[in-house]
Amino acid sequence: xxxxxxxxxxxxxxxxxxxxxxxxxxxxxxxxxxxxxxxxxxxxxxxxxxxxxxxxxxxxxxxxxxxxxxxxxxxxxxxxxx
Amino acid sequence: xxxxxxxxxxxxxxxxxxxxxxxxxxxxxxxxxxxxxxxxxxxxxxxxxxxxxxxxxxxxxxxxxxxxxxxxxxxxxxxxxxxxxxxxxxxxxxxxxxxxxxxxxxxxxxxxxxxxxxxxxxxxxxxxxxxxxxxxxxxxxxxxxxxxxxxxxxxxxxxxxxxxxxxxxxxxxxxxxxxxxxxxxxxxxxxxxxxxxxxxxxxxxxxxxxxxxxxxxxxxxxxxxxxxxxxxxxxxxxxxxxxxxxxxxxxxxxxxxxxxxxxxxxxxxxxxxxxxxxxxxxxxxxxxxxxxxxxxxxxxxxxxxxxxxxxxxxxxxxxxxxxxxxxxxxxxxxxxxxxxxxxxxxxxxxxxxxxxxxxxxxxxxxxxx
Numbered sequence: 165x166x167x168x169x170x171x172x173x174x175x176x177x178x179x180x181x182x183x184x185x186x187x188x189x190x191x192x193x194x195x196x197x198x199x200x201x202x203x204x205x206x207x208x209x210x211x212x213x214x215x216x217x218x219x220x221x222x223x224x225x226x227x228x229x230x231x232x233x234x235x236x237x238x239x240x241x242x243x244x245x246x
Numbered sequence: 247x248x249x250x251x252x253x254x255x256x257x258x259x260x261x262x263x264x265x266x267x268x269x270x271x272x273x274x275x276x277x278x279x280x281x282x283x284x285x286x287x288x289x290x291x292x293x294x295x296x297x298x299x300x301x302x303x304x305x306x307x308x309x310x311x312x313x314x315x316x317x318x319x320x321x322x323x324x325x326x327x328x329x330x331x332x333x334x335x336x337x338x339x340x341x342x343x344x345x346x347x348x349x350x351x352x353x354x355x356x357x358x359x360x361x362x363x364x365x366x367x368x369x370x371x372x373x374x375x376x377x378x379x380x381x382x383x384x385x386x387x388x389x390x391x392x393x394x395x396x397x398x399x400x401x402x403x404x405x406x407x408x409x410x411x412x413x414x415x416x417x418x419x420x421x422x423x424x425x426x427x428x429x430x431x432x433x434x435x436x437x438x439x440x441x442x443x444x445x446x447x448x449x450x451x452x453x454x455x456x457x458x459x460x461x462x463x464x465x466x467x468x469x470x471x472x473x474x475x476x477x478x479x480x481x482x483x484x485x486x487x488x489x490x491x492x493x494x495x496x497x498x499x500x501x502x503x504x505x506x507x508x509x510x511x512x513x514x515x516x517x518x519x520x521x522x523x524x525x526x527x528x529x530x531x532x533x534x535x536x537x538x539x540x541x542x543x544x545x546x547x548x549x550x551x552x553x554x555x556x557x558x559x560x561x562x563x564x565x566x567x568x569x570x571x572x573x574x575x576x577x578x579x580x581x582x583x584x585x586x587x588x589x590x591x592x593x594x595x596x597x598x599x600x601x602x603x604x605x606x607x608x609x610x611x612x613x614x615x
Contacts, residue, residue, distance in 0.1 A: 165307045165333065165383055165384075165387065165591075166279065166307075166386040166436060166438040193361065193390075196393070196500060197500075197502070207438070209386055210362065211360050211361025211390070212361065212389065212393070214386065214438070214500060215494050217493060218493045
């Protein structure tokens with residue numbers, strides 16, 4: 165339940181924002197992270213940005229996810245490709 | 247092999263080396279539902295040396311919610327004029343006589359929400375309905391409830407209230423160490439709860455109880471690194487607090503979230519499945535906000551209700567037994583027809599075992615004192 169996902173802020177209004185979540189646009193409440201700016205990466209939990217993230221960390225995470233995706237699409241369960 | 251898998255392997259090799267040097271059994275506990283599931287998903291349990299066990303603690307909010315509190319939610323949802331807003335996790339949890347899902351099929355107005363603010367918007371849109379937010383969850387989720395209450399107040403909404411059963415992680419960890427007959431050698435501390443409360447709050451667990459605490463995120467690398475450090479700290483015999491998730495967790499947490507929590511809530515005694523009532527282990531609305539307290543508004547009394555007959559969820563989430571020790575596990579109780587909350591929730595220990603460790607193996611017994 166404490167699941168949170170990283171997303172990039174693309175639009176900022178008073179106490180509300182729009183974040184790009186891997187291609188999806190989601191509305192995010194930024195009252196818990198009042199200092200964020202457009203372009204920042206945040207951790208989203210239940211519609212709230214709960215923390216600003218270091219962008220290098222996020223890029224690392226997405227690199228792993230992309231790697232997994234390519235392996236799944238390209239090789240299925242071939243152990244040689246793991 | 248990717249750079250990352252090499253790193254994971256390096257941590258596991260270090261862990262194995264330290265475990266071999268230890269020459270005794272050690273057991274560590276995670277207190278986060280997402281850790282429970284991800285540790286299984288990435289196969290960590292099967293990679294542990296024979297003398298290292300990772301236990302699942304009371305970290306899934308749905309699972310720790312006492313049966314009496316589940317009954318209250320279900321009762322309230324059945325009241326005429328009430329719209330109950332809940333996070334999806336609670337929908338299928340069975341109370342003493344029903345579940346929210348069952349009540350919905352009987353006509354109760356139950357909405358699954360993504361954010362607590364959805365409940366506030368609903369209250370504004372439907373002024374004739376009494377909109378109640380089923381406020382379940384740990385410190386990660388509680389600030390959203392606090393902001394929802396403040397927002398309802400700002401908008402002057404009289405038809406919004408929250409049935410608050412928020413829980414605090416630290417009192418549960420202390421209760422485990424004080425009163426549960428399970429041998430623990432350290433904690434893998436929850437990543438996102440720690441984003442809010444900060445790393446330093448675990449220091450008393452390290453200093454008073456002498457148990458190492460390592461804060462980690464949710465990926466294989468983080469989990470492997472965390473377990474590796476716990477085994478190494480056990481070998482060194484020097485309990486320490488280590489934060490391996492500093493990109494998200496700061497020493498003092500999210501100041502704004504803590505300020506909002508302090509403003510709206512106060513610590514109250516809370517009932518936990520498996521741990522009974524623990525003083526100051528939950529959050530209740532301060533007197534100033536009591537008009538938004540659904541329990542008060544609807545005159546709900548706190549009741550203790552027994553767990554479903556035969557269900558051992560309470561012992562499972564305190565590390566006292568494994569799902570395999572429960573006779574209902576995988577027979578009468580399955581993810582399709584769950585009896586206990588640990589089988590309902592996708593982060594529940596029983597559901598994780600059902601998915602990843604259904605077969606009994608030699609190493610399914612937990613270490614007991």
